[in-house]
Amino acid sequence: MKTIANQAIEFGGSEQWKNRLWKGDEHIKFLERSDGNPLDGGKVVFRWPKLSNQNLDLGSSRRFLVNPNGENQADFWLSDEMLVALMPVVVYWVYAGMYTALGSWGDNYRLHSKKDEDEMNLVSKVTVVKGVLLQQFLQVLAVLLLFLVTEGNGDGFSAEQPSSWIDIARQVIIAMLVMDTYHYFFHRFVLHNKFLYRYIHSHHHRLVVPYPFGAIYSHPLEAFLADTISGSLSLVFSGMSARTSIFFFSFAAIKNVDDHCGLLLPGNPFHIFFRNNTVYHDLHHQLHGTKYNFSQPFFVMWDKILGTHMPYSLEKRAEGGFEVRLTKDYKED
Numbered sequence: 001m002k003t004i005a006n007q008a009i010e011f012g013g014s015e016q017w018k019n020r021l022w023k024g025d026e027h028i029k030f031l032e033r034s035d036g037n038p039l040d041g042g043k044v045v046f047r048w049p050k051l052s053n054q055n056l057d058l059g060s061s062r063r064f065l066v067n068p069n070g071e072n073q074a075d076f077w078l079s080d081e082m083l084v085a086l087m088p089v090v091v092y093w094v095y096a097g098m099y100t101a102l103g104s105w106g107d108n109y110r111l112h113s114k115k116d117e118d119e120m121n122l123v124s125k126v127t128v129v130k131g132v133l134l135q136q137f138l139q140v141l142a143v144l145l146l147f148l149v150t151e152g153n154g155d156g157f158s159a160e161q162p163s164s165w166i167d168i169a170r171q172v173i174i175a176m177l178v179m180d181t182y183h184y185f186f187h188r189f190v191l192h193n194k195f196l197y198r199y200i201h202s203h204h205h206r207l208v209v210p211y212p213f214g215a216i217y218s219h220p221l222e223a224f225l226a227d228t229i230s231g232s233l234s235l236v237f238s239g240m241s242a243r244t245s246i247f248f249f250s251f252a253a254i255k256n257v258d259d260h261c262g263l264l265l266p267g268n269p270f271h272i273f274f275r276n277n278t279v280y281h282d283l284h285h286q287l288h289g290t291k292y293n294f295s296q297p298f299f300v301m302w303d304k305i306l307g308t309h310m311p312y313s314l315e316k317r318a319e320g321g322f323e324v325r326l327t328k329d330y331k332e333d
């Protein structure tokens with residue numbers, strides 16, 4: 001337990017956040033600024049004047065670990081909120097970079113030949129990188145704005161971190177189910193609507209042969225309507241804390257890259273634990289597969305329940321790599 005009495009509290013970090021005191025996730029009070037200027041490299045000292053005779057249990061304060069001796073300073077740049085926004089971007093590029101670094105070493109595990117990747121895709125890799133960066137920039141902005149808005153009324157993202165792992169697991173499973181449900185219906189009925197497909201979702205389907213860093217390449221409007229909203233809903237319905245959601249959204253980002261990696265490396269845990277995986281989603285990217293396998297990113301249940309599940313078999317190609325064969329007839333347009 002950390003306690004604080006009537007004393008100066010020093011915070012490092014962003015001006016915007018440091019004049020507030022938090023108890024756990026509850027915004028308690030604005031603090032009075034008394035002196036100092038961070039722009040001069042000095043620390044700003046805030047005082048909480050009405051605390052003279054009481055101690056305040058700060059519990060597991062997320063934003064600031066308040067300590068009058070100046071230890072445990074945390075600032076906005078390392079706050080959970082900032083990490084929720086930034087960590088998925090960082091792990092996206094690290095994980096996609098690891099796949100890309102395999103180079104021709106991975107050729108024996110490819111779902112499509114390198115030639116097909118170069119010839120069948122309808123967009124250049126430079127455009128994809130620019131598109132993904134723009135999307136990530138907008139997404140970070142949207143998440144931070146959301147934090148700022150919910151900050152004002154003290155709810156939203158500010159859920160407590162449960163102490164039991166069972167509770168955390170329950171929240172994560174709910175978040176997965178909510179995300180999957182939103183994605184399935186939005187993907188199938190909105191994005192694959194003829195008009196919206198043409199102007200919005202076709203961007204993502206320009207990658208007929210997906211590759212790792214193209215995983216979230218899509219129209220910026222799709223990124224917002226599909227990803228930002230599904231993320232927010234899963235957060236609200238599951239009641240995850242910001243801390244849990246750092247891991248959850250980073251995991252979802254890695255899973256998304258893996259689903260588009262185009263390689264079936266042996267022992268890949270995503271392929272072992274999820275039936276919704278690289279092959280499953282690759283099929284949706286094929287010209288004959290766009291009416292199947294809408295489910296994303298975790299489970300296959302909605303495709304199964306609503307009859308859009310396409311079974312497949314995998315065969316080894318003579319020239320190396322694998323080929324996905326559909327095991328039932330597909331519907332034409």
Ligand SMILES: [Zn+2]
Nearest residue numbers: 204260281285
């Ligand atoms: Zn995709």
Ligand SMILES: [Zn+2]
Nearest residue numbers: 187192201284
């Ligand atoms: Zn689609």
